[in-house]
Amino acid sequence: MVHANSIFAACGTTIFETMSRLANASGAINLGQGFPEGLEPAALIERLAQADRSGPHQYPSMMGTPNLRAAVAAHEMREYGIQTDPAQVMVTSGATEALAACFFGLIEPGDEVVLIEPLYDSYLPIIRRAGGIPKLVRVSPPEWRLPREELAAAFSPRTKLLVLNSPTNPCGKVYDADDLAFIAALLEQHDAVAMCDEVYEHLVYDGRRHRPLRSLPGMGGRIVKIGSAGKIFSLTGWKVGWVVAEAELLTPVAKAHQFLTFTTPPALQETVAWGLEHQRDYYDGLAAVLEKRRDRLAAGLVQAGFGVLPAEGSYFLTADFRPLGFDGSDVEFCRMITEKAGVAAIPVSAFYQGEAPAHFARFCFAKTDGAIDGAVERLVGFFNV
Ligand code: PMP
Numbered sequence: 001m002v003h004a005n006s007i008f009a010a011c012g013t014t015i016f017e018t019m020s021r022l023a024n025a026s027g028a029i030n031l032g033q034g035f036p037e038g039l040e041p042a043a044l045i046e047r048l049a050q051a052d053r054s055g056p057h058q059y060p061s062m063m064g065t066p067n068l069r070a071a072v073a074a075h076e077m078r079e080y081g082i083q084t085d086p087a088q089v090m091v092t093s094g095a096t097e098a099l100a101a102c103f104f105g106l107i108e109p110g111d112e113v114v115l116i117e118p119l120y121d122s123y124l125p126i127i128r129r130a131g132g133i134p135k136l137v138r139v140s141p142p143e144w145r146l147p148r149e150e151l152a153a154a155f156s157p158r159t160k161l162l163v164l165n166s167p168t169n170p171c172g173k174v175y176d177a178d179d180l181a182f183i184a185a186l187l188e189q190h191d192a193v194a195m196c197d198e199v200y201e202h203l204v205y206d207g208r209r210h211r212p213l214r215s216l217p218g219m220g221g222r223i224v225k226i227g228s229a230g231k232i233f234s235l236t237g238w239k240v241g242w243v244v245a246e247a248e249l250l251t252p253v254a255k256a257h258q259f260l261t262f263t264t265p266p267a268l269q270e271t272v273a274w275g276l277e278h279q280r281d282y283y284d285g286l287a288a289v290l291e292k293r294r295d296r297l298a299a300g301l302v303q304a305g306f307g308v309l310p311a312e313g314s315y316f317l318t319a320d321f322r323p324l325g326f327d328g329s330d331v332e333f334c335r336m337i338t339e340k341a342g343v344a345a346i347p348v349s350a351f352y353q354g355e356a357p358a359h360f361a362r363f364c365f366a367k368t369d370g371a372i373d374g375a376v377e378r379l380v381g382f383f384n385v
């Protein structure tokens with residue numbers, strides 16, 4: 001008797017955990033796993049200390065505290081002009097739990113789910129465990145343009161869901177208005193729903209604005225939006241996320257959520273609610289700060305000899321290491337620079353199934369200037385530039 005589920009048993013340990021362990025063991029500067037440094041808002045941390053003393057500390061509603069549900073609804077209205085009732089918001093323990101609750105709550109065995117590679121690593125195992133059948137389409141470097149005909153061909157009468165992550169992890173793509181209009185038409189044509197993973201919604205650069213699919217005419221009833229306070233406030237360990245959807249979609253998602261985590265620590269929820277209302281300057285200004293860090297790291301990687309691809313959003317730069325003369329795989333490259341150069345990165349092939357581009361490393365630029373400069377110095381030294 002094998003005492004394990006075959007889908008999860010077949011997965012390795014996630015690449016983020018793997019590379020952070022290796023970075024720690026090697027004393028490397030960690031530009032691998034996507035967590036920010038030097039950006040944590042002090043006022044919010046102080047507020048959590050107060051909430052920790054005053055409570056509440058008992059189970060809140062499984063749907064989230066009224067204050068946080070109202071604050072998320074108000075954020076949707078303020079940022080995107082989308083009228084949202086707090087009843088359309090459910091708080092989750094991070095976007096990761098939100099994704100799992102959505103997949104388990106919405107997928108029936110045999111349903112097809114259209115996804116776009118490269119993609120975040122938690123999607124496929126949960127979709128498969130829920131009985132869904134992934135249909136994968138790829139955006140290709142360097143522009144990561146959406147192959148519209150292939151996307152349309154991936155839909156069938158069995159399609160239930162499309163997963164859209166914009167801004168995208170790992171490649172930093174931000175879907176533009178034309179892409180969104182094309183996707184919206186496909187959803188209508190096939191009576192399908194989109195799960196919009198918008199955790200990087202405030203991290204969009206070069207004067208662009210994030211445009212949620214939910215804001216397009218007629219899309220309200222077809223969209224499940226996922227957000228993350230961890231990304232909005234650069235506090236990824238807090239694991240407070242949410243799902244925004246109309247009742248027909250939110251109700252089945254809540255049925256799954258009640259048996260996954262049921263609820264999320266109320267002191268954290270109350271603090272995030274306060275932050276969404278009172279720390280707007282923080283998250284409205286975050287993109288300007290991160291854009292500078294992106295440019296600082298991009299210039300350093302170019303100096304070290306990498307080919308650097310454009311990043312319109314997210315925390316991440318994609319760097320081509322072939323100009324350095326390394327002809328092994330991206331996994332070998334990332335191990336080598338972590339252990340030998342003292343800089344950790346993530347191999348981009350981890351965001352694909354099967355045959356994948358194997359010459360890109362993903363570097364996180366949401367780090368202090370000191371960490372970025374230190375990493376560049378190490379890479380320049382290691383490659384003898
Ligand atoms: N979706 C994407 C695209 C991500 O990059 C991440 C990880 N940061 C998540 C979801 C999970 O977010 P959280 O930490 O809120 O669970």
Ligand code: GLN
Nearest residue numbers: 016017032033034035169
């Ligand atoms: N989303 C983060 C990244 O892409 C990591 C999240 C995790 O470690 N599970 O690096």
